[in-house]
Amino acid sequence: MLPRLFASALLSLLCVTASAHEYTLADLHIDHPWSRALPPNVPNGVAYFIVHNNGKDGDRLLAVSTPLAEKAELHAHVHIGEVMRMQQINSVGIPAGGEARFEPNGNHVMLFGLKKPLVAGERFPLTLQFEKAGKVEVDVAVQADAPVAGSEPQHH
Template identity: 55%
Template structure:
């Protein structure tokens, strides 16, 4: 019976991990786990995060994003200006050959304005990423109460 229970627990854990983890490919680019934090119903904006891995030998760049979930989607970054953190829009984000671009809290992120509705934990919404070379890919952004464990402390990003 103990072996059966162990197998059952392992199966449950792998199913719950599969429900949380999701990945997308476009050309040589691999997009890991797009997510957004659940916000209060009155919040006017939200943000989306993910990591883009470039498995190719040629750099690419993310040039725009859009979603039917919001009236407007923009790429932003946090920058330190004289000891004060400031958020600013960026026209593109480079994805170096063999490297990655990280969209995480306090780094690059996609700002969503004029939300059609506020996402709730467990829901997903589409976000289309437009790359200069690889083209477009639509990902499903998972709304979560908390940041994924791997992204809690991510504040480094590449430009």
């Protein structure tokens, strides 16, 4: 009975860990990288995530890349007069003890020249290059809809 209970508990722990969809690199913690599913004829996509910095020093996200697209760039939504536009940015700071959010209507990763459609339920690799922490590859989950506010994994 005890071995069966232990095996069941271990399996439950593995399932929780696998579904957490989080990554750690040095003092940085990346939560729930995701993208929205798109029709097959859409040439560009977007990726989102949250980077928490648990360290005592700030860091910067300098670049992104993926084999799924011809080009990946850091972008932000900026107000120019009365109009909101997307604009490429060189880097995004992650303050010590703080976070940087990549979310709809904010900072995001633009994926230009998709080599295949973004299909719900699939994942694709995205490499994040940080100034101090270095590189980390994350798997971006393609979702039919945006996550509901508060449903993303919470970082403690």
